[in-house]
Amino acid sequence: MKHIYRYPFSISMLHWLLAVALIGNLIIGWMLDDNEDLLALHKSIGIVVLGLALVRVLNRLRMRNLLPPSTNAAGTPAYLAEKVVHYSLYVLMLAIPLLGWLKTNAAGHVASCFGLFSLPTLVSKSHELSHWLGQLHSLTAYGLAVLVGLHLLGALAHRLLKSENILPRILPLPTRVLQHRRVARDRD
Numbered sequence: 262m263k264h265i266y267r268y269p270f271s272i273s274m275l276h277w278l279l280a281v282a283l284i285g286n287l288i289i290g291w292m293l294d295d296n297e298d299l300l301a302l303h304k305s306i307g308i309v310v311l312g313l314a315l316v317r318v319l320n321r322l323r324m325r326n327l328l329p330p331s332t333n334a335a336g337t338p339a340y341l342a343e344k345v346v347h348y349s350l351y352v353l354m355l356a357i358p359l360l361g362w363l364k365t366n367a368a369g370h371v372a373s374c375f376g377l378f379s380l381p382t383l384v385s386k387s388h389e390l391s392h393w394l395g396q397l398h399s400l401t402a403y404g405l406a407v408l409v410g411l412h413l414l415g416a417l418a419h420r421l422l423k424s425e426n427i428l429p430r431i432l433p434l435p436t437r438v439l440q441h442r443r444v445a446r447d448r449d
């Protein structure tokens with residue numbers, strides 16, 4: 262039987278592309294109060310994130326039989342925590358840009374991506390709706406930051422408590438490099 266010990270290349274690539282875009286847009290979002298000129302850039306990156314997140318979820322479904330098994334034993338609290346955090350991250354990477362899009366429409370604007378195209382207008386202008394969607398957008402963005410923190414703590418806990426380095430599982434390196442590293446480690 263083929264031993265699957267790391268994520269397929271497409272999953273790893275999308276993981277890191279989205280990690281950079283999401284964390285970057287979180288930071289830009291928190292800078293908006295002091296620099297409104299960043300709003301068009303923030304919306305454009307967010308629309309790219311929404312597209313990439315959709316591709317990521319579809320690709321994850323396509324690859325579901327080629328994933329490495331969890332390093333946590335099924336049914337343990339660590340296994341449950343891992344699943345809850347991962348699924349919540351998937352939900353938020355779709356929900357946050359969607360809420361931003363709706364908030365923009367409710368404020369009476371179209372959501373444009375780098376001036377190249379605009380998303381369809383889904384809700385009509387409403388001051389109250391715009392306020393609540395803005396609040397939800399902000400709240401879910403804070404939720405994302407907390408979950409990313411927990412996600413990092415999880416990886417760190419594997420390293421410190423179990424002496425397991427799980428990072429190579431999600432690195433988009435050619436298999437050759439990882440196999441070489443494995444052989445070297447087994448020799449030591």
Ligand code: HEM
Pocket residue numbers: 276279280281283284321328331332347348350351354409412413416427428429430431
């Ligand atoms: C916004 C930032 C991030 C998001 C949204 C995110 C999301 C995810 C998701 C959803 C998975 C599960 C993949 C699956 O099974 O479908 C995953 C796996 C993983 N992520 Fe992240 N991630 C982020 C940042 C990071 C960072 C900065 C690290 C660095 C330590 C990291 C390390 C990992 C590792 C090691 C795995 C594989 C876990 C395993 O062994 O199964 N992630 N990530």
Ligand code: HEM
Pocket residue numbers: 283286287288289290291293303304305306307308310311357358359360361362364365372373395396398399402403
């Ligand atoms: C995908 C990743 C996204 C992240 C992580 C994100 C995050 C944030 C954050 C942290 C803020 C500041 C909230 C605050 O300080 O209370 C913000 C504000 C905002 N975002 Fe996003 N956002 C994303 C996508 C989008 C998209 C796609 C749009 C619209 C097309 C958008 C439109 C807005 C608007 C209009 C504001 C100002 C909200 C207000 O003044 O109430 N965002 N975003």
